[in-house]
Amino acid sequence: MMTLGEIVAWIPLWLLRASVFVFGLLWGSFLNVVIYRVPLDMSVVFPGSHCPGCGKPVAGYDNIPVLSYVILRGRARCCGARMSPRYPLVELLGGALSLAVFEVIIRSLPGSMGIGRAAAIYAADFALCLGLVAAAFIDLEHMILPDRITLGGVVLGIATATLRGSSFRESIVGALIGLLMIWFPLIFLFKGLTGRNGMGLGDAKLVALAGAWFGWPGAVFTLFAGAFQGALYAMVMKVLGIELKLPKAVQDDIDRLKKAAAEGDPEAIAELEEDPLTESEGDAFILRWIRTGLEKLGLVRPKSETAATEAPADEEAEEEEPPQRTWMPFGPFLILACLELLFAGDLIAAQWQALFASG
Structure with a gap:
């Protein structure tokens, strides 16, 4: 069997890049089907692609990634x-991530590696990318x-732990730690204290996924880096005056449940009482935790100072609306x-090691 180095030397690099990019575009097109149908519990295979407006089947020549749009x-x-x-955005993401897996991961592998194993590593990592994009x-x-x-x-x-240079034990332990990091404090304890879920279990499973792929340090990084990036996004939206509203599909579902509950449907009443969207409370907890850290670093003004600065001089001013x-x-x-x-795990690990070494 040919080695990875022989393939790269035999096929022009531009052709390899173009091939993996187009391959990613095609899978990106399929991702659009997944994103639309999975939440509706529809098959991702049958029926074929159809127009969302009139329901007619989409011809093959009108289903070319990006170009047709x-x-x-x-x-x-x-x-x-x-x-x-x-x-087209999802299709382009598919192409870009496919190319990134090839450039960052596959080209960094030893040239002596068999092409079969290199292809398996590409398939595993690209499958992870596709799943993450669909989930997002x-x-x-x-x-x-x-x-x-x-x-x-x-x-x-x-399943691919040993293929990727890890071990089954490290992968399983990472997944368990990732799950427990969210499930125990933000679901189990939070619900025991308040009677409501602190976060969605889906987030816990997603951090478990990170642990399965990157070990327990990866699960920890995913939770806190995700929280930090989410906090920054929320702050930027607040500065720009953009309100973060419920997605239309979610609001429509809530309206449907409320209508059914008003008519006495016990299942709808139970769903509303459970409140599947209480995951936002856990998100708010994490955002408050991140903001406190930024305040201590002096990167943002404490809320108390902001409130004092912006407080009206008139004692009879209108009462502050609840947040x-x-x-x-x-x-x-x-x-x-x-x-x-x-794509940057080694760089992130090196930066953390340097940070702790200097400390």
Whole structure:
């Protein structure tokens, strides 16, 4: 069997890059099907692609990644319905991540490695990327993280541990620690104290996925880097005056449940009482924790000082309105941290070691 070095020497590098990019575009097109159908419990295989506007099947020549969207100017050929820009964005992400896996991971492997093992490593890491992208967009639109992606990613991480230079033990321990880091304090204890979930279990499973792929240090990094990045995003949105609202699909589902509950549906009443969106409370807890750290570092002004500065001089000023609940899915920020580990894990580890060594 040929080695990786022989393949790279035999096939022009530009052709390899173009091939893996196009391969990623094709899988990105399939991801759009996954993102749309999985939350609706639909098959991702049957029926074939169809127009979201009129339901007619989409012809193959109208289903070319990115190009079809550009040629049709973002509208369906059959009925003129507008297509979401998410479609070409996800396709481009698929191509970019496929190319990144090749450039950052595969090209760093020893040239003496057999092409079969190198291809298996590419397939595993690219599959992780695809699952993470699908989970991020599903969480953004529906505020859920499907088990078939999170738990499937955990299983894949454990199954490919030795292939990727780790061990089954390290992968399993990492997954368990990742799960317990969120489940015990923010779900088990929080619910015991308040009667409500502190975070969604999907977030815990996602951190478990990080542990299965990157060990327990990766799970720790994913949780805190994701929280930090989420806090920064929330602060930027607040500065810009952009309100973080519930996604339309989630609001529609809540309205449906409220209507059914008003009609006496016991299942709808139970769902509303359980409040599957209380994961935002756990997110708020983490955001407050991050803000406190930034205040201690002097990077942001303490809320007490801000309130004192902005307080009206008139004692009869209107009472302050209660703070509105911030709706922000945590999953995409955890996923961003996972991708950072995948492509820059060695650099991150080196920076941490240097930080602790200097301390």
